[in-house]
Amino acid sequence: MNVTNRTFSADLSGLFNPRSVAVIGASSTPGKWGFEYARQLLEGAPSRAVYLVNQRGGTVHATRTYTSVQLLPAAPELVVICVPAAQVRSAVDDALAAGARYIVCVTAGFKETGEEGHRLENEIRERVRAAGARLVGPNCVGLFDAAAKLACTAFWDLPPGDIGIVSQSGGVIVELGTRLPHEKLGISRAVSVGNQADLTVAEFIESFAVDPNTRVITAYIEEYQDGRRLFETIEYARSRGKEVILLAPRAGEAVGRSVASHTGSMISNEDVLASICAELDVVRVRGIGDLLLALRGIDAPTRAGGRRVAVVADGGGAATLATDAAIAEGLEVPAFSAELVRRLKEIAPNSSVGNPVDLVGALDLGVFRPIIQAIASSGEGDAILMNGAFNNVAGASIEGECAVAANIRNICSQSGIALSVASTLTGEPAMTALARDRVPVFDFPVEAARCLELGRKRLPKRKLIANRTTRLFVGEVDYLASRTALAGAGVIFSKAVYARDADEAARAAHSIGYPVVLKALGSLHKSDSGAVVLNIRDEVTLRSKLESLSNELRPTGFSVEEMVVEKDAIELLIGGVRDPAFGPTVVVAAGGTRTEIWRDRVVALAPVDEDNALRMLNSLRIAPLFGGFRGSSRIDLDVVAKAVTAVSRFIADHDNVSEAEVNPLIVGPTRCLAVDARIVTAL
Incomplete structure (x- = not known):
C-alpha cells in the first residue's frame, strides 16, 4: 500500500452496471452513432431498461423512442449523449433534470477545437458536478463491461476476459479487441476516456482496481493531467493484486517550459515518466506489439522473479542470438556454478554448458528435458530461454512429443522458473501444445526475451511519499537568498x-x-x-x-x-523541478559546467527519503567513482544522500518554487559542500 495521504474510493459500479440507460440521439439510420449505441445497448437489455430518445419520435430497432428525456417512465441511471455539439449543453441539462447519475458524451467539438470549445466543456463539467453526477468524455466512444453485459459503444465487438483497458484512444481498444483473441485473452472492462473533462484515467484505474473480474489493467495515455495521482492509483491497484501495464508513447520534451537553470534544461516529461516507471517498477510499453508481449508474459504459467536467465539452444548461433536478445532486454545470463556445470556435463558431455547451453545438433525436444530439469532444480536461474528448431526428428509420436513438452512445462512451473521459447518451427505439435498451455512461444528469440522481461514479477523499488503541507516561498530569490534558503532546508554550503x-x-x-x-x-x-x-x-x-x-x-x-579544494573530488548536481504534469521532481546528475554535455542523470518524484536518494546516486553512470576508482578515495554517499533529500523536500514543500538547484555539489572523501545555488519561483 502506498504511503500517500489520498483516499481511494472511485466507486463507478453504477456506470459499468447501470440499472437503466437512455440514449439521447438514438437514430434509425444505419452507420450513425445513435444507431450503433442503441443496437448494442438493446442487446444487453434483458439485464437493464434501455430508453431511446429521438426528437422526431418513431421507432429505432423496433423499439419505441421518446421525444424527450422528461417523458421517460423512470429516471435513467446512465445517459448516453450522441447529438451535435451545439445540442450537448441542453441534452446534459435534460439528463441531469431527469436524475441521471452518469453521462457518457460521445460528441466531439470541445476543448480539442480551441478556446470556445474548451470553455463549453468546462461549463458542462461544472453543471454535471454541481448535480452530483459524473461525466465520461466528451469526445469518447463509450465503455464496456463483460460481466454486466454492457456494450455502451459504437463499432466495438470485444471478447470477454479479465483485462481492463483505460484508453485515451477508442482505436486502441478496437485494435486490442481484434488482437487479444489470437492470444487467447479477452477484456473485462474497457473505457474510452476522451477529453477527461470530469472522470480521468486515474479514477478509472481506481475503479478497475476493485473490480473482481479484472486481473490486469492496461492504460493507454497520451497526456498527463495529474501524473502524480496517476502513479498513486497505479500503486493502489498493485497493492490490491492487480497487474498494471502503461502503454505510453514518448512524452513531449518540456514544451513551453522556460529554462532558467541547468536542471530545467535537463529534465523533460519523458525523463520523468521513464524514471517513475523505473523506480516504481511499472511495466511501460510504447506499442501494441509490446503490450501483447507483456500480457503473454503475465499470463504465462510461471513468471520470472528476477533477471537471471539460462539460455538453452540447439546450436552456437542460436545460443549467441538468444543470449544477445536477453542481455539487450536488461536480463542477465550469469555463468553457472561449477556444480551445475558438472551435472550438465554428465548429461551432455560433448556440449558447451556454461550458460548459454549449446546442445549442438540436438533437434529432438526430448534431449532438452534433462537439461531443463537440472537447471530448474539448481536455483541458479529465474527463467529459461530456449531457442532452436525442436522438431520431431527422432520419430516419436505426436502424443509422445506433446507429452515431453508438457513435462518441460511442468518442470519449470513446479520449480517456479519462467519458460519462454523461440522456435523456427512454431507449428510443430510440441510447440503448439506449449502455446496452448500459455507458455510463450515465438518465432524469434528477441520476442521471447522481451516477453520474459515484460512479464517479470515486479516489486516497487520505492513507495511514493506524501507531500507535507505546502507553503509559499517568500522573499528574494537572488543567489545569496537561494543559498540561505537551501541551507535552511539542510544543504551544507561553503562559506560565503x-x-x-x-x-x-x-x-x-x-x-x-x-x-x-x-x-x-x-x-x-x-x-x-x-x-x-x-x-x-x-x-x-x-x-x-x-x-x-x-x-x-x-x-x-x-x-x-x-575556495573548496578536495582531493579526488566529484562534482554533482542536485536539482528540483516542478513538472507541469507530474508535480515536484528531484534530479541527481553529474555536475559542474559540463552537466548538459554529460547528461548523466536520474529523476524521481519528490520528495525522496535517504534510501531512495542512495538508489538514485548509485544509478548514475559515474557511480563507480564513488567507491574509489583506480586508487581514488571513497566518498561518503550517506552525506550526499542527505543533500538530495533536502533539495527534494524543499521543492515539494513550496508550491510556488518551479526550480531549485545546487550545482556543483563538491563531494570528496572528507567533505560534501555546495558552492552554488539557484531558486526560481513561478510568476
Whole structure:
C-alpha cells in the first residue's frame, strides 16, 4: 500500500452496471452513432431498461423512442449523449433534470477545437458536478463491461476476459479487441476516456482496481493531467493484486517550459515518466506489439522473479542470438556454478554448458528435458530461454512429443522458473501444445526475451511519499537568498560573505581565509558570463579582479567565498523541478559546467527519503567513482544522500518554487559542500 495521504474510493459500479440507460440521439439510420449505441445497448437489455430518445419520435430497432428525456417512465441511471455539439449543453441539462447519475458524451467539438470549445466543456463539467453526477468524455466512444453485459459503444465487438483497458484512444481498444483473441485473452472492462473533462484515467484505474473480474489493467495515455495521482492509483491497484501495464508513447520534451537553470534544461516529461516507471517498477510499453508481449508474459504459467536467465539452444548461433536478445532486454545470463556445470556435463558431455547451453545438433525436444530439469532444480536461474528448431526428428509420436513438452512445462512451473521459447518451427505439435498451455512461444528469440522481461514479477523499488503541507516561498530569490534558503532546508554550503565593494570584499576574504572565490552577482549562469574567479590567493589580486568584473559586468554586488579544494573530488548536481504534469521532481546528475554535455542523470518524484536518494546516486553512470576508482578515495554517499533529500523536500514543500538547484555539489572523501545555488519561483 502506498504511503500517500489520498483516499481511494472511485466507486463507478453504477456506470459499468447501470440499472437503466437512455440514449439521447438514438437514430434509425444505419452507420450513425445513435444507431450503433442503441443496437448494442438493446442487446444487453434483458439485464437493464434501455430508453431511446429521438426528437422526431418513431421507432429505432423496433423499439419505441421518446421525444424527450422528461417523458421517460423512470429516471435513467446512465445517459448516453450522441447529438451535435451545439445540442450537448441542453441534452446534459435534460439528463441531469431527469436524475441521471452518469453521462457518457460521445460528441466531439470541445476543448480539442480551441478556446470556445474548451470553455463549453468546462461549463458542462461544472453543471454535471454541481448535480452530483459524473461525466465520461466528451469526445469518447463509450465503455464496456463483460460481466454486466454492457456494450455502451459504437463499432466495438470485444471478447470477454479479465483485462481492463483505460484508453485515451477508442482505436486502441478496437485494435486490442481484434488482437487479444489470437492470444487467447479477452477484456473485462474497457473505457474510452476522451477529453477527461470530469472522470480521468486515474479514477478509472481506481475503479478497475476493485473490480473482481479484472486481473490486469492496461492504460493507454497520451497526456498527463495529474501524473502524480496517476502513479498513486497505479500503486493502489498493485497493492490490491492487480497487474498494471502503461502503454505510453514518448512524452513531449518540456514544451513551453522556460529554462532558467541547468536542471530545467535537463529534465523533460519523458525523463520523468521513464524514471517513475523505473523506480516504481511499472511495466511501460510504447506499442501494441509490446503490450501483447507483456500480457503473454503475465499470463504465462510461471513468471520470472528476477533477471537471471539460462539460455538453452540447439546450436552456437542460436545460443549467441538468444543470449544477445536477453542481455539487450536488461536480463542477465550469469555463468553457472561449477556444480551445475558438472551435472550438465554428465548429461551432455560433448556440449558447451556454461550458460548459454549449446546442445549442438540436438533437434529432438526430448534431449532438452534433462537439461531443463537440472537447471530448474539448481536455483541458479529465474527463467529459461530456449531457442532452436525442436522438431520431431527422432520419430516419436505426436502424443509422445506433446507429452515431453508438457513435462518441460511442468518442470519449470513446479520449480517456479519462467519458460519462454523461440522456435523456427512454431507449428510443430510440441510447440503448439506449449502455446496452448500459455507458455510463450515465438518465432524469434528477441520476442521471447522481451516477453520474459515484460512479464517479470515486479516489486516497487520505492513507495511514493506524501507531500507535507505546502507553503509559499517568500522573499528574494537572488543567489545569496537561494543559498540561505537551501541551507535552511539542510544543504551544507561553503562559506560565503556578501560584499558591495573592494574594501568589504577584502575584509570578507580575510575572515574566510585565502584562497577565495570571487563571484559577481546578477548573472544567470555566472561561469558562462565570466563572473566567477577561482583561487584568488591575496588581497592585491582580489582587488584587481573585482575592479575588472565591475567594469565588464556591472554586477549588483559580490560574493566572496571559500575556495573548496578536495582531493579526488566529484562534482554533482542536485536539482528540483516542478513538472507541469507530474508535480515536484528531484534530479541527481553529474555536475559542474559540463552537466548538459554529460547528461548523466536520474529523476524521481519528490520528495525522496535517504534510501531512495542512495538508489538514485548509485544509478548514475559515474557511480563507480564513488567507491574509489583506480586508487581514488571513497566518498561518503550517506552525506550526499542527505543533500538530495533536502533539495527534494524543499521543492515539494513550496508550491510556488518551479526550480531549485545546487550545482556543483563538491563531494570528496572528507567533505560534501555546495558552492552554488539557484531558486526560481513561478510568476
